[in-house]
Amino acid sequence: MRYSANFVLANRGGNMEYLAGEYDIVVIGAGHAGSEAALACARMGMKTLVTAMNLDSIAMLACNPSIGGPAKGNLVREIDALGGEMGINVDETMLQIRMLNTKKGPAVRALRAQLDKKLYQGRMKRVMENQENLDIKQTEIVRIIVEDNQVKGVVTNLGAIFRCKCVILATGVYLKGKIVIGEVSYDGGPNGLFPAAKLSDCLKALGIKLMRFKTGTPPRIDRKTVDFGKMAEQPGDYVINTFSFMTGEIKADQLSCYLTYTNNRTHDIIRKNLDRAPLYTGQIVGAGPRYCPSIETKIVMFPDKEEHQIFIEPEGSNTNEMYVQGLSSSLPEDVQINVLHSVKGLENCHMMRTGYAIEYDCIDATQLQLSLEHKIISGLFFAGQINGTSGYEEAAAQGIMAGINAVLKLKGKEPLIFDRSEAYIGVLIDDLVTKGTKEPYRIMTSRAEYRLILRQDNADLRLTQKGYDIGMVSEERYKRFIIKKENVEREIDRMKKKHISMTDKVREYLEKAGSSEIKGGISIYELLRRPEIGYCTLKEIDEDMPELNRETAEEIEIEVKYEGYIRKQLQQADQFKRLENKTIPKGIDFETIRGLSLEARQKLKNINPKNLGQASRISGVSPADVSVLMIYIEQHRRSRGGGDSGKQEIID
Numbered sequence: 001m002r003y004s005a006n007f008v009l010a011n012r013g014g015n016m017e018y019l020a021g022e023y024d025i026v027v028i029g030a031g032h033a034g035s036e037a038a039l040a041c042a043r044m045g046m047k048t049l050v051t052a053m054n055l056d057s058i059a060m061l062a063c064n065p066s067i068g069g070p071a072k073g074n075l076v077r078e079i080d081a082l083g084g085e086m087g088i089n090v091d092e093t094m095l096q097i098r099m100l101n102t103k104k105g106p107a108v109r110a111l112r113a114q115l116d117k118k119l120y121q122g123r124m125k126r127v128m129e130n131q132e133n134l135d136i137k138q139t140e141i142v143r144i145i146v147e148d149n150q151v152k153g154v155v156t157n158l159g160a161i162f163r164c165k166c167v168i169l170a171t172g173v174y175l176k177g178k179i180v181i182g183e184v185s186y187d188g189g190p191n192g193l194f195p196a197a198k199l200s201d202c203l204k205a206l207g208i209k210l211m212r213f214k215t216g217t218p219p220r221i222d223r224k225t226v227d228f229g230k231m232a233e234q235p236g237d238y239v240i241n242t243f244s245f246m247t248g249e250i251k252a253d254q255l256s257c258y259l260t261y262t263n264n265r266t267h268d269i270i271r272k273n274l275d276r277a278p279l280y281t282g283q284i285v286g287a288g289p290r291y292c293p294s295i296e297t298k299i300v301m302f303p304d305k306e307e308h309q310i311f312i313e314p315e316g317s318n319t320n321e322m323y324v325q326g327l328s329s330s331l332p333e334d335v336q337i338n339v340l341h342s343v344k345g346l347e348n349c350h351m352m353r354t355g356y357a358i359e360y361d362c363i364d365a366t367q368l369q370l371s372l373e374h375k376i377i378s379g380l381f382f383a384g385q386i387n388g389t390s391g392y393e394e395a396a397a398q399g400i401m402a403g404i405n406a407v408l409k410l411k412g413k414e415p416l417i418f419d420r421s422e423a424y425i426g427v428l429i430d431d432l433v434t435k436g437t438k439e440p441y442r443i444m445t446s447r448a449e450y451r452l453i454l455r456q457d458n459a460d461l462r463l464t465q466k467g468y469d470i471g472m473v474s475e476e477r478y479k480r481f482i483i484k485k486e487n488v489e490r491e492i493d494r495m496k497k498k499h500i501s502m503t504d505k506v507r508e509y510l511e512k513a514g515s516s517e518i519k520g521g522i523s524i525y526e527l528l529r530r531p532e533i534g535y536c537t538l539k540e541i542d543e544d545m546p547e548l549n550r551e552t553a554e555e556i557e558i559e560v561k562y563e564g565y566i567r568k569q570l571q572q573a574d575q576f577k578r579l580e581n582k583t584i585p586k587g588i589d590f591e592t593i594r595g596l597s598l599e600a601r602q603k604l605k606n607i608n609p610k611n612l613g614q615a616s617r618i619s620g621v622s623p624a625d626v627s628v629l630m631i632y633i634e635q636h637r638r639s640r641g642g643g644d645s646g647k648q649e650i651i652d
Contacts (some may be wrong), residue, residue, distance in 0.1 A: 005326045009134025009469070018366030020160035024047045024405050025157045026201075027168045028141045028154065029057045032392045033399030034170035035124055038083050040403030042134035043083065043169075044471050046410065048127070049162055051154075053174060054193055055138045059089070059124035061117045061174075062190035063217045065315045065323050066110035068243065071443040072393040076111075077459035079267065079393075080244045082399045083472035085127055086393070087244035092585070093119040095314055096236035096254040107451035114257060116316040121250045138569035142198040144380070146206060151379035154536065166379040166406040170399055171386050173215065175361035181354055182332025186524060190217075200361045206377060209364045213440050215390055216294055219336055219348035221346065223320040226312060230345035231258040234311075238554055239550075243461045246477055249550065255314045255442040258345070261307040262295070270299045273335045278357060284330065286359040289390045289440040290309040294328045294357070295339070302624060303636075310343060311579045321352055330357035362388045365432040366607055368619040369414035371405040372398060372429065374607065381406050387432055390440035397425045404470060416470060419580050421573035423463060432440065449576070452562065452569045456539050457555055461485060485554050492559060495525040510543050528560045535560075584629070585636050593632055600625040 023046075025451060027038040030052035038050035052058055065089050072501040080087030096114040128136060143155040144167055153163040176193035189195045204210060236254035265296055270277075277296050280282045286292070295300070311325035323616045324346075329336055333354045365387040367375060372387075374380040379563055381400035384395035405415040418426030427448045448454055454462075465479040467473040473481075499521045500506055512516060514530050524542055527533055535557040539545050548556070559566070590596060590604040599620040609615040612633070616626045 010064065015159045016161040016638065017155060017161055020156075021049070022160055022163040023047045024164060024410060024545065024601045025049075025136075025166045025168065025403075026051070026141075026154050027170060027403075028126070029170035029172055029174070029384070029386075029394060029396060030136070031062075031170060031172045031384065032059060032086070032401070034168070035059045035128060036079065036086065036396045036399035037168045037170055037381075037383055037403035037406075038128060038134055039085055039131055040083075040132050040472060041407055044404070044407040045133065046407050047133055049135045049137060049164070051139050051141055051156075053140055053196060054139070054223065055125070055136065056121075057189075057193055058128065058136075059121050060191070061115060061120060062320060063215075064325060065095075065313055066114050067392055068110065070108060071424060071445045071448070072391060073111040073243070074454060074456045074459065075397045075428070075443060076243050076395040077245075078423050078425050078463055079396055079400055080246070081459040081463040082400055082404075082467040083474065083477065084396065085124065086396045087242075088246060089120055089127070090115065090243045091247040091572070092146070093487050094121050094124055094252065095317060096253075096257065097240055097242075098234075098237050099241055105452075106457065107453050108445050108563065109408070109456065110445075111129050111243060111456060114236075114313055114316075116605065117317050117478040118318070124608055134567075140194075140196055140198075141204045144199075144206070145376055147378070149377050149378065152626045153352050161551065166381065166397075166411055168381040168383055168402045169385045169386055170382075170395070170402070171196060171359050172366040172395070173360040173385055175386065176359075178359040179317060180330050180357040180359065182278065182330070183283075183333070183334075185278075185283065188358075193361075203361075208374070209367060210361045211288040211364055211388065212359060213362050213385075214284055214288045214357055214359045215440055216328045216330055216357040218324040218329060219340060219351045219355040220315065220323060221312075221320045221340065221513075222350040222352050223314070223322050224520075225348055225350040226258075226322060227345045228254065228258050231260045231312065233257075235260055245464075245480065245551075255317065257314070258312040260312065260343055260345045260588050262310060262343060265305055266339055267299050269335065269338050269342055270296050270331070270535055274300070276332050276335065284359060285359055287439045288357075289442060291442045291444070292328065292390065292440075295326070296329060296331060310452070312345075312605075315522070317323065320577070324355075327355065327606055329355040331355075342452035344450075362386050363387065364388070364436055366434070366436040368433050369415075370417045370429060370433055370610060372402040372433075372615075373405065373409065373415075379406075386443055388437045389428075389432065390442050394428060394441070394443055395430055401425060401429065404472065404576075408470065413470075416466065418463075418648075419577070420448070421576055423447060423459075424454055427454075430617065431544050432612065434609065434614050434620060449467055450569050452565055453573065453626055455558070457551070457558060461555075462489075472574070484552055484555070487546075487548060488555050488559065491546060491548065491552075492555055494524055494544070495528065495556075498524045498542065498544060500524065504552060506541050509537075510524065524552045525560060528557065528629070529563070531561070576613065579616060580611050582612040583632055584609060584611055584615065584633060593628060595628040602627075 025041045025048045027034050027050040041048040093116050094113040100110040101108045140157040140158050141154045145153040151167050175198040176191045177189045234257040276347050313323040315321040381402040383398035468478045501521050590601045603618050603620040
């Protein structure tokens with residue numbers, strides 16, 4: 001619905017407020033979380049408004065020019081499998097792509113792409129502009145209207161009121177953003193944009209607990225002034241993999257990245273200037289990301305390390321700006337220049353943009369349900385860095401889930417919640433909501449207990465059906481998914497039934513592969529389980545092998561070679577689900593359950609877990625406490641089943 005500016009409602013503090021329009025959902029912020037949230041809401045049929053402080057900041061890659069990597073790449077594939085846009089956008093705007101950890105197992109393989117920042121941003125903006133049911137507006141939201149703990153609308157800094165039923169906050173690092181460079185600090189957002197100054201006060205007034213976090217970015221340098229001859233070139237992969245299951249195989253001219261290192265001179269410069277480093281002078285109070293520390297933090301934490309990797313990465317095909325990965329810093333500008341010039345290949349480089357730290361407000365995510373809706377204020381959802389995370393991929397994953405669940409709420413349906421055995425998205429949200437975070441959270445492969453079944457290659461097989469059931473996945477995508485699923489199942493079944501014996505042709509094939517001879521007959525399936533045998537090479541001895549695309553062939557090979565490990569992890573996941581399926585009764589008063597420790601009662605009351613599995617992952621809740629809860633739930637179930645009025649039983 002387009003808005004009308006005819007109806008003045010009130011005069012608040014000299015600022016005339018007027019009814020500007022009505023929407024089902026308003027998304028505040030249009031970064032990676034806001035973009036995915038807004039698109040999800042609109043694609044599922046809701047009249048949606050997304051606002052941004054500056055429309056040129058839509059889907060802005062404010063820090064590194066890359067997406068993907070360990071665990072993060074899995075998130076992108078999952079977003080894509082659910083009908084999100086990030087994967088497609090990456091494929092359309094990439095400068096380079098590499099599959100990391102190729103010598104390791106499929107559980108830790110990770111796709112990572114270098115992007116053209118402007119192209120990525122521009123394409124996402126066009127997609128949103130052309131999306132049915134979606135309006136975009138440049139404005140600052142300063143107040144959320146809440147009545148009787150129910151969202152009713154939002155108010156802009158210019159007095160416009162947009163009525164709505166749900167609000168999704170995806171404000172990134174803009175809430176009371178503060179830039180810090182050496183002794184200099186000022187209010188600001190990323191890349192010279194304005195901060196959001198007033199919305200934090202509104203959230204506090206609503207009783208929402210805020211925290212102060214910090215992140216940062218390195219300098220950008222001029223390509224013309226870099227001596228790449230002194231660095232190790234890192235080209236992209238010859239065979240291009242893609243993030244989206246819809247893209248298929250593509251060809252592209254790729255730009256190289258380059259590797260260099262810090263040295264003792266670099267470290268000496270930093271040590272001599274720690275008295276000017278905001279991280280060590282007390283000027284910065286926010287908690288920073290442990291998994292992406294500044295260069296000054298690296299030097300202090302690892303004093304014996306003689307060098308640190310520095311990657312020089314292109315920011316676009318039509319710019320000379322290069323990103324200095326690994327040199328994030330809030331040191332004074334003059335020190336940053338000296339640090340750069342101490343690095344091999346950067347002796348004469350020109351710094352185009354100065355590195356900086358940024359402090360910002362975010363919330364304690366334990367105040368949220370697993371749907372990312374606030375536990376008390378109905379219709380208020382949070383996604384992205386405002387939940388204490390760091391990273392484009394983490395933000396986008398939360399965004400699509402917040403959007404989906406806001407729509408499902410308005411449709412009167414149960415939220416879509418993935419557990420830790422179903423998706424990396426489930427791991428991410430469960431970590432945030434159940435455990436909270438005291439530093440900017442980043443998803444890691446190590447956080448996932450079921451990595452072998454949460455692979456990037458099978459994200460569509462895990463999630464596309466669920467995306468289709470809720471109306472996010474298009475018919476075209478769904479048809480492709482069904483074809484792939486059937487092809488995988490059919491081919492595995494055929495391979496189990498197809499047997500071969502020792503012939504001259506088979507003997508020659510096995511010798512070439514460095515594989516031992518077979519005795520008697522063997523199925524193609526069993527032969528493929530041998531480490532030295534590749535699926536595509538079996539064509540030499542298996543004339544019945546169908547023509548399948550590379551993606552499907554890879555899926556088949558992984559399923560066959562790791563069948564035993566996958567089966568074991570599926571069994572572990574089933575055991576895990578037993579706890580997840582034991583729902584904790586609504587309205588339970590944990591204070592009345594004797595046998596729980598005092599800390600457990602407090603933590604359980606605060607988090608209000610939905611099931612025993614979630615309760616078991618709360619810090620401070622012991623296995624003994626979980627046993628008490630299990631007994632309570634069983635007694636509660638029996639009492640309800642026996643016609644009892646539902647009065648809670650007290651466990652001694």
